[in-house]
Amino acid sequence: MSRRRFPWLSYLVVVTGAVLTVVPFLDMVMTSFKGPGEAGTLPYRFLPKAFDLSNYRAAVDQLDLPVLFRNSVVATAVITGSVLLTSSLAGYALAKLRFPGRDLVFRLVLATMMFPPFLFFVPRFLILVHWPLAGGNDLLGRGGAGLTVSIVALAVPFLVNGFGIFLMRQFMVAIPDEVLEAARIDGAGEFTVWWRIVVPQTKPVLVTLGLLTFVDAWNEYIWALLVSTANPDVMTLPVGIQLLQDHVDPARTMPVVMAGLVLSILPVLLLFLLLQKHYIRGVMLSGLK
Numbered sequence: 001m002s003r004r005r006f007p008w009l010s011y012l013v014v015v016t017g018a019v020l021t022v023v024p025f026l027d028m029v030m031t032s033f034k035g036p037g038e039a040g041t042l043p044y045r046f047l048p049k050a051f052d053l054s055n056y057r058a059a060v061d062q063l064d065l066p067v068l069f070r071n072s073v074v075a076t077a078v079i080t081g082s083v084l085l086t087s088s089l090a091g092y093a094l095a096k097l098r099f100p101g102r103d104l105v106f107r108l109v110l111a112t113m114m115f116p117p118f119l120f121f122v123p124r125f126l127i128l129v130h131w132p133l134a135g136g137n138d139l140l141g142r143g144g145a146g147l148t149v150s151i152v153a154l155a156v157p158f159l160v161n162g163f164g165i166f167l168m169r170q171f172m173v174a175i176p177d178e179v180l181e182a183a184r185i186d187g188a189g190e191f192t193v194w195w196r197i198v199v200p201q202t203k204p205v206l207v208t209l210g211l212l213t214f215v216d217a218w219n220e221y222i223w224a225l226l227v228s229t230a231n232p233d234v235m236t237l238p239v240g241i242q243l244l245q246d247h248v249d250p251a252r253t254m255p256v257v258m259a260g261l262v263l264s265i266l267p268v269l270l271l272f273l274l275l276q277k278h279y280i281r282g283v284m285l286s287g288l289k
Helices: 007-031 054-062 065-096 102-112 117-129 162-172 177-185 190-201 203-219 222-230 237-246 250-288
Strands: none
Touching: 007 250, 054 237, 054 250, 065 102, 065 162, 065 190, 065 203, 065 237, 065 250, 102 162, 117 222, 162 203, 177 190, 190 203, 203 237, 203 250, 222 237, 237 250
């Protein structure tokens, strides 16, 4: 009723939310073009006095961009692919297969979402350190650095995602059982049913989960910093950008860091623009289910 009486109120809320979301991003871009001493001064200037690309050149000169991009791309691609595969398979099993302890397993998956991820960083790191027959370790996991010196360490702790399993399971529950039973009667195995019938119907949600996972993995900082302390060769882009502050003239620190952030956000922005249509549809379907 109030929406019909005051339609402008809905537009005001939407426009306000859009402004609060877009302005920080635009400020980051504008700051990346500011000259020495312009950032952080009062009165605050949103636009730079002159658009200068020297901050981008400084960021590229200080960062080993090919190596950082390679590490970030490899880790993010492995994590995203693994989360999509495991979430889809586990979600199908928990939604459409009947086996003893299914509800208990689902509750355990939900329980993993209640703990802060930082709580598991130290145990995960110790597990990787003592990984048998890796990084100079013997069969008992002693004598070396384990997997912590390998790029594998960036991805291993994030290969399975509780939220992804929950999201896929909740969506797959709504798929009619009759369709799956008809496929089984025709001789299709469970893997065929999952791949030929379930996956095509869950494509929008898979795209949504893939984008969310990609963004989280691409921006992961604390775990990547922990791993890069053991082996700087596996440093990722977020860690390298943060370390820019130690190698840049203090008067130019903020603009150069912002330039590095703009460079790091371009792959995420490009991926979102390419998959925007599927992402919005997936969000809508997830809400309806």
